[in-house]
Amino acid sequence: MPTLVVGQEVCIVTPSNFDVSELSQNREIIVRSDNAQMIQDTTARFDGNVKIISPDALIIADSANISDSGKELIASGDVEYQDESLRVFSQGVELNSNLKLLQMEDSDYEMKDIAGRGAAKLLSLSGERGLTLESVTFTTCPKGGEDWQISASEISIGKDKPFGEAFNTIFKVGGVPVFYLPYFAFPVTAERQTGLLFPKISNSQSVGLEYEQPFYWNIAPNYDATISPRFMTERGLQLKTEFRYLNYGSRGEVQLEYLPNDIDTAEDDERYFYRFSHQGKLAEDWNLNIDFSGISDDNYIVDLGSDYYNRADTHLYRQVGLSYFSEQLDFTMQFRDFDVIGDHPSVYRALPEMKLNYASDLSKYLSFNVNSELAYFQSSLDSNPDAIRLHVEPSLQIPYQRAWGELLAEVSVLNTYYAQDVDENAALADETLRTIGQGRLYGSLIFEKQQSLLDKDYTLTLEPKAQYLYTSYEQQDNIGLYDTTPLLTTFSNLFRGQEFTGLDRINDNNQFTLGLTSRLIDKQNREKMVFSLGQIFYLQNTKIIDGTRDGNRSALAAELDWQVNQRWFLHSDIQIETRTDRVQRSSFATEYRVNDDKLIQLNHRYIRDLSGEQINQLGLSASWPINEKWAWVARWYRDTERSRTTESFFGVQYESCCWALRVTAQRHLSNRFDVNGVRTQDDFDSGIALQFVFKGIGSSKGSTSMLEQGLFGYKQPYLLNQ
Known part of the structure; x- marks a missing residue:
């Protein structure tokens, strides 16, 4: 423990x-x-x-x-x-x-x-x-x-x-x-x-009283395994295994969890989880990455838990990637698939998706780039057509960078060919070629000023930036949506010039983007505060039917990261629809942190419309020692929209010179799926866990690790270098 x-x-x-x-x-x-x-x-x-x-x-x-x-x-x-x-x-x-x-x-x-x-x-x-x-x-x-x-x-x-x-x-x-x-x-x-290893003992409504006894097997200096029989009074006997390997230039893990007979199901169902991950070099500049997971049923993670996925997840990754990197040429090939959990929209598989990018400096002030992609998309639903997509995007850039700022002029031609396996009467085209031109002018300046604040010397920067973007229009209603979804209007997305992920929808643009960033930097060149504000101004509306624009300007996007002092941290971002002065999205987190085991964090998240629902959530996390031997942690999340607590967690720890005892209790939304694959919104699960350790021959992690458990878990709210 x-x-x-x-x-x-x-x-x-x-x-x-x-x-x-x-x-x-x-x-x-x-x-x-x-x-x-x-x-x-x-x-x-x-x-x-x-x-x-x-x-x-x-x-x-x-x-x-x-x-x-x-x-x-x-x-x-x-x-x-x-x-x-x-x-x-x-x-x-x-x-x-x-x-x-x-x-x-x-x-x-x-x-x-x-x-x-x-x-x-x-x-x-x-x-x-x-x-x-x-x-x-x-x-x-x-x-x-x-x-x-x-x-x-x-x-x-x-x-x-x-x-x-x-x-x-x-x-x-x-x-x-x-x-x-x-x-x-x-x-x-x-x-x-x-x-x-030390056993794990806990009790919950989902599995009853459980006892898990890990056995560690040191097979070789670069191979090991952990075998963990897990007995649950409400489920039966489960076997959990993990195998790890580390070779020169590569590493990986294999996890397998197997419950032959779940006595809590009507027919003593067989249940399992598996995962294989690998990262390694095949040769000079060549890398191979694999992340492949699967489960027996939608409720496996909800009922039995997982060390690798959260009960709120809706997809498990199944990816194999090959990549090559050099100074001028990059190549990646990925096979992307997903194991969908519950009744969620089917996700297209990319089998495979290949990208080839080339970059070259033609002169001191002229660069030539080519981004290309070839992908084959396949869906598990018969109603969704399979498709081949070929994209070639050459561009010329005139970059100019100095310590005081940056200027960039860029022109691109976006050529995309689709071959779609569709019926004769379908609205989509069997074959189509889309060619779109795009031009971009971007500039930014950096102004610096020495600033004294609370008897400390800082460097205060003011960094205005502006971009003009023009993208020609071409009709795209006859192209399916294979890997495309709308982008959020965050500050970092304002200068992307695109309102969608992927390539299936490229919106026409005639717009200006204005932004401002200010930084507070100490004598050690560490950022203590970063504030950014920006907005897009549309000179004409988009003709793309799937476009998300409403009015002649985008939402106003702002972000703030601030290390107030050595103990106080603050992060906030907000997106405001200026036409109606309504907040579309916002998040706020502030943390008082003395060290890893002495902290209090308050956070809030708001989304006006997420799949037809409004999210308004308040959270509080804390870890604090009572005295030299006693400490407590707690986490609480409340859905203010529905006026209910979605998760509550409390843990107390006693620690003497040579042993420690930890007791935790929690109650949270179970997030189970019904027979139709629809996630329930009103069922809760609760549990109690007990851990004991002989100090000196056990773990040395702090009590904050208890906060990492549960549906939401603990995360630091700031990104500044410290």
Whole structure:
């Protein structure tokens, strides 16, 4: 379980540090003491502040006897033994170099590679067997505060082995035995090791009481897997697996989740989820990317959850992409498909979509570009026609860039050919060629002024920008919509010169775009505030039937990112229809952030019309420590349009020196789909989760990670560099 960092009491046992430079060189054994004497020329006796230095270890004691030419040693009285992996305190130590054996009784030990300590009735260190501890205890808690402890009949750590073995182990919490294992293995180095991970325990209306036990398998240095049986009282037994690989120039993951019989369904349905992702280089400048997912039914993510998708998602990606990049030529080929969740409009598959772009500087002030695309679109619905689209767009640019601003003149010819598999009586054309001309003039200036604000010096910029765009008109009613949807009127979209994504609709334009950006930059060249405002002014209305214009100007778009100080952040964007002075879209988020575990965030989102519905949503997220050991997190979202809470989440965490406990409770819209694939709007799901960790051998994430759970999750509201 993630542990809280803020206010953490510094009392976990830290690994023992050992300075190897104190060891002797050239296989010498050095003995220092207050007094020394020889007994019958066979035994050397040392008394008072005895320090024995060898090439492998350091021994400190009150007295010591060395015999058999230094091959046998017996030390007593407040003995301390140190080597690169262990530090031991005892009343006596026996060392036999012939047997390569060291033994200490009734000892206290500290391990170097893992944060922990303990006591052992007998400690044996052998050159062949490694370390063996009998009647042993282990904990990461400080002495006198053993909130949790492991006791075992024997613990052995083999020589040069990355893991240890424990036999007849009893786990105790507060001195009370809570768990017994006849055998288990545990890591003793920072390297990844095969073994059990901490279990996950929770309860919800959807799955009932659940227990998930992850098992980590370190197959090889560049391969590993996690196998997680998950038992749910309302669903049955599920198996979750994850396989990861990392090679030179590539990496990937394979996830498979399988529930053979869901006992909560009428016919004990089989349910599953799979995902494969890969990113890698095939050769110099060539890359391959794969993201392919699928589920058994629409409600899988809603009912059983997912680590990779949200219950509000409507599509799963199925994409394979090949790309090539060079200084002048770029090529990409993608096979794009989607697994549609619920009753949503069918999305066209691109099987494949190829893009080839070429750029060249003909002279210092003249550039030539060609953007081209070839795509084959296919739909799962018989009523939607398949189509081939070929697009070639040559353009000439005259760029001029200086520190004070930028000027750009550009002319383009947009040629698009369509071959559509349509019926004879369809409104779409079987074949059509569309040629559109476009010209663009763009300019921007940068004015700077030194500004003092709250006794701090800043650079204040004022950056006006303007664009004239002309695009010729050609009728496009006989072309289907394959990858085209209207664009939002955000500030970044104002200068695109296009009102749609994709190429199926290219609106005619005769318009000016005016914009203004202002920045506040500190002495370290970090942006502390960015404000942008812009609007498009239409000289004539569009003739495209699918156009979204209303009046002679676009909505007024504004954006603000502001780091008020080291703790306060603010982000806002808004789009206002100036003809009616009505807000079309807006979002606002402000955050007070001391550190990762001490923050409060307030946000609001408004959309006047989203698929016929108005969105008006208020959210609050917080994470705050109560004292050094207690902390809480909370998240709350309310739909003000329907006057109801859509999600509420609360978590509390207790953290001592060496263990932590987390309890979370949440209630949210279930978002289930009915038999017709329509998402329900009034059903809620609630649940409680419990997590426990022994600190020092678990995760180190902060309590903010609890806020990442749920339907909306926590996101930082700002984009400024800090």
